[in-house]
Amino acid sequence: MTIVISAERLNIIYNHAESIYPEECCGILLGIIAGISKTVSEVIPTINDWQRTVSDEVDRNKNSRYTINPSDIFTAQKRARDLQLDIIGFFHSHPDYPAIPSTCDRSQAWETYSYPIISVINGKVSEIKSWVLDSDGIFQLEQIQITIYQ
Numbered sequence: 001m002t003i004v005i006s007a008e009r010l011n012i013i014y015n016h017a018e019s020i021y022p023e024e025c026c027g028i029l030l031g032i033i034a035g036i037s038k039t040v041s042e043v044i045p046t047i048n049d050w051q052r053t054v055s056d057e058v059d060r061n062k063n064s065r066y067t068i069n070p071s072d073i074f075t076a077q078k079r080a081r082d083l084q085l086d087i088i089g090f091f092h093s094h095p096d097y098p099a100i101p102s103t104c105d106r107s108q109a110w111e112t113y114s115y116p117i118i119s120v121i122n123g124k125v126s127e128i129k130s131w132v133l134d135s136d137g138i139f140q141l142e143q144i145q146i147t148i149y150q
């Protein structure tokens with residue numbers, strides 16, 4: 001699969017990632033799936049609703065964990081339906097860490113969705129990589145095509 005996104009929409013993601021740094025940012029992508037391409041029509045930045053639970057083995061915080069609140073996903077689903085779009089993916093950032101999925105990212109992921117990860121180093125976006133689960137449940141890199149059009 002290829003994820004197609006305009007430079008303008010990509011900037012919304014980058015701005016969100018840099019403004020939330022050093023915490024992880026997250027958000028939802030609405031768009032259209034056609035053949036082997038997924039086109040992003042709308043970027044919805046959300047708050048990082050991650051909260052530490054007593055069962056966590058290590059002391060994590062929002063610098064290395066994110067959760068999208070279910071109510072934000074519900075609102076996005078409703079908006080997608082109204083616009084005749086689908087939720088096509090969920091993005092988040094990795095502050096001072098490469099754009100490679102963590103074990104935690106893997107455990108939270110669902111098939112078919114795209115998971116773009118934005119690496120933010122010293123407060124600046126350094127790279128973006130998009131990931132999608134294959135039929136064996138392994139994250140595979142997905143091509144990102146950046147367009148100048150909407």
Ligand SMILES: [Zn+2]
Pocket residue numbers: 092093094100101102105117
């Ligand atoms: Zn992650």
